Amino acid sequence: MLAYALGALARRRAKAVALTGGLALAVALVAAVLFLADALRGEAERARSAIPDVVVQRLVAGRPATLKLGDARTLSGIPSVARVEPRVWGYLFLPSLQGNVTVVGVREGAAALSVAPNGALSAGRDLARGAHEMVAGTTLARALGLRVGDGLQLPSASPSPLLTLAGTFDSSVELYAADVVLCDEADARAVLGMASDDATDVALTVTNPAEARVVSRTVLDRLPGTRVVEKELLGRVYALAYGRRAGLVLAASIPALLALLILAWDRASGLGPDEKREIAILKATGWSTKDVLSAKMLEALLVGAAGTALGLALAYGWVFLAGAPGLRPALVGWSVLYPEAPLTPMVDFAQLVGVALSVLAPFVGLSIVPAWRAAGTDPMEAMRG
């Protein structure tokens, strides 16, 4: 039976190649979007475990505004809150890059950064307190033509110090820090033009993360009008952000998916005269309808399996080996400081089987219909055409 199916495919080589190729391209497109969205969600989730449990922001007229340090003191007595940290960070437009960088002030007492493999730095060292230094992403340093030891005056409305590049981030954290400039909190205030008693937001560390919701309610009671972002809810943000973008890209690829449906329709809408004659000969030589259907199903299974396998392999290679050229900007957004770090696949065997079955099952199922119809006709009549 298998030999017959392979022989039949060899006899109609052009059709088999066209079907396999079309199926492979459609599977590759859909699978690549799913692989990429999963990988992005996975990367965001990887850092989520290490960020503060609750972040408090002030909203004025629906827009984020700075908080006062006194607001942070208001939150310090909340039960189960181990640490209250007013943070200073913000964006700075660099005309030379035509893009924003994220300037983050590092408070005194923050855990030191070390050099890779176990640290976040690839070159140089962490900031020395009060030395007007900065640590920047490799992508940003390269874009600005900076090397460790070089100085940079960031554009600012208020007088700000010349910052010396003390270190650059390792590629392992590039996805989170490609556009980040870390500096002393006082330097960040000067660069961002923030008053000494202002904070961008307040980060709370909760001793029991399960109580974050209760802490959030207490924060809202003590500081009405603030916006509280819980770490746990960020998982939903990532699911939404990347799921939504994946949905948009998939919607944009509907023409390609339609091509797949047309291919499937080609299988369902009927057999060519050659195929009908071939089935008639098989019936005339003693093959039962069941045998004919099994042979045709095997034929479709061979084409479907090869097309799906090729499509999945193409998608995987496209996203994780080639870096998803063409697809990555559509799904992850645009930036002048684009992190070049490779993505880590999050796909597992069950997901792959799911994708494969969702393609193979309808493809094989549809191929049975015309074969059933042809197998039911009188062999003599079919051979006469």
Add this chain to the structure above:
Amino acid sequence: MLFSLPVVLVAITAHARHARARRSAEQPAIVQLAPRLPSSDLALSGGARWLRMPSLEEPGAAFADGPALPDPDPAGGAMAPPREVWAAETRRTK
């Protein structure tokens, strides 16, 4: 041809598992840096300040940088978020 699919599935699974293990070895570096960052959001849209930290900023004004700007990240994709995320949230808010 028939065996190409299982071979590809197993090969992709093995390669992905290996890549994840390699990435896990870099977790200490991520854990070291993440507490200093405003959020765990990826630095993928640094050119657009409303998208750099989507989890933290401008919740009600996705395209506030100019009137009639094209929305770079419109709502309503064809793919829904994972069901379990909503389910977990429903349980939490009950």
